[in-house]
Amino acid sequence: MNYSNDIILRAAKGEETERVPVWLMRQAGRILPEYRATRAQAGSFKSLLKNPELAAEVTVQPVDILGVDAAILFSDILVIPEALGLQYEMDEGKGPVFPKAIESRNDLGMLSLADVESRLDYVFQTIREIHPRLNQRVPLIGFAGAPWTIFCYMIEGKGSKTFQKAREMTMREPALAKQLLDMITDATIIYLKRQIQEGCAMVQLFDSWAGVLGPSTYAEFSIPYLRKICDAIHEAPITLFGLGASFALEDLTTLNCNTIGVDWHIQPKVARTRIGKDKTIQGNLDPAVLYADVDVIRKETARMLDGFGPNRYIANLGHGLYPDINPNHVKIFIETVKSHQFSHT
């Protein structure tokens, strides 16, 4: 596909760009009144997710309203457990709940790879609905959860600060944990390949619960599965983002990905040094900075840009947008990135 603006793709591939590209994790969401209207129309988060026309609408809203350099598919990382056979409900205010979580080897019998692709048909239909609305203005980013993060939810059955049950299984029954991680990995590869086939120009893996592991457990229970996915996907650039995964940057850098996303717990210059010059970096403004006055937002954004430098870099937050941020503050962040003059270019 030819895009009017393909700056983000060029940055991901390591080509020089005339300016730094910018988008925001969770840019399609509650901060926009337009999103809240569409969601009200759908009735609930899950109905919105499963309605390809409405999901396509909210995917494109931030491109129209905020002027970001990419759209990201409106979906949820938990569509994968559901496609494997494990149902979940979205409890408004409380987050996802799986009425039946995976507790033992027997429970793996509930899961099957056979129907993953067909059960995710509504997502692929959403992508097809996005194209005419996006009209090749900017690339569409597809995504999935990292296997470790999906595993966490499937074992724990809900969100948690510590995911003790999931970590308990890695300690008590590592072979069983790895069997499930393999299954999630295979489903994710099927899912991402098809997203790309349907027209996603880039894909991102979100390892939202990387931070409950340590260096050696992350190397054992997350990295090998990310590696398998990166080695299987050649069709589009891949971004890996782990929240709380600063300790694993060197390991992530060994993987076959184009871009590594970093959270706000690391200084840009330190991230650049540790990741090196062969990967693009994405991140990492503290999402809370967008609560500040506009001059603080401009100053902190400029500091971030100067820290990462003009090349191999995609500007973003260090995690998803908080839902009560003023959309005008988001616009100031985006404008600051777009108009920034680097001192030494």
Next chain:
Amino acid sequence: MNYSNDIILRAAKGEETERVPVWLMRQAGRILPEYRATRAQAGSFKSLLKNPELAAEVTVQPVDILGVDAAILFSDILVIPEALGLQYEMDEGKGPVFPKAIESRNDLGMLSLADVESRLDYVFQTIREIHPRLNQRVPLIGFAGAPWTIFCYMIEGKGSKTFQKAREMTMREPALAKQLLDMITDATIIYLKRQIQEGCAMVQLFDSWAGVLGPSTYAEFSIPYLRKICDAIHEAPITLFGLGASFALEDLTTLNCNTIGVDWHIQPKVARTRIGKDKTIQGNLDPAVLYADVDVIRKETARMLDGFGPNRYIANLGHGLYPDINPNHVKIFIETVKSHQFSHT
């Protein structure tokens, strides 16, 4: 005071020790049937907290049952907001809730330093109840929450994964945030000095929510208050422990403390290199390792010990004990530390 076993004090002060001392964060707690019995007798967590005799009993239980090298005062970090005038309730299963959180400058009017010491009298009475039970077998550790962590709860009004409201206040009203942090700091100094006066031989500050900040915000909203406390307390060794604070180790190392506690997100050798030789290090076994088979516990504990080395080191977990851990597994951890032979000593 003279202790039968003062190995932990000597390690904190940087003196040579015949073996590595060991205790566990949250060692007095739900893992012990003896604790659960005492708590049932008290009725609730807060009744237990406010009952000096029963609180003293659970403080000493792990010394009797597990053979740790220190007792830690059974209390709660949220006694400080309460002593300042902000009531909280402990909602079983959900954690602490403040019916009225701090939302504006006006709300600071609810708080006062004047009664802090007298309102905490039940804690000091607990310490006095502990002495005859502990009988100078091992030192007693006192503690408080770090000002940043206490601030988080006072603004947010409850636990949170992201503490957005607290971070929003640092961004929107930094001067107000600092005024409250100063007040918490002053209360904490009063509290810790009196704990030591009553006979605590060491004190630890818990910065449980360090990890919601980044390097520059931690340097602005946590470090200066930790520094003020460390500079004010000369009477006993101080340990600083920040969860998710790996990014701040260099800053923490500049403070007037004896020991820095590290979580399980860092390799022991990396921690040692970054912290240097002038501080004792405490930590950092992944608490989930205690779910594993005993041979895995032994192996991982030995790996940790060899990583930190025999000097300036206090063995502990990288965070508090999970309540459903088998007490026998805790004993194996402790025995492994006590009997470990270092290869190059």
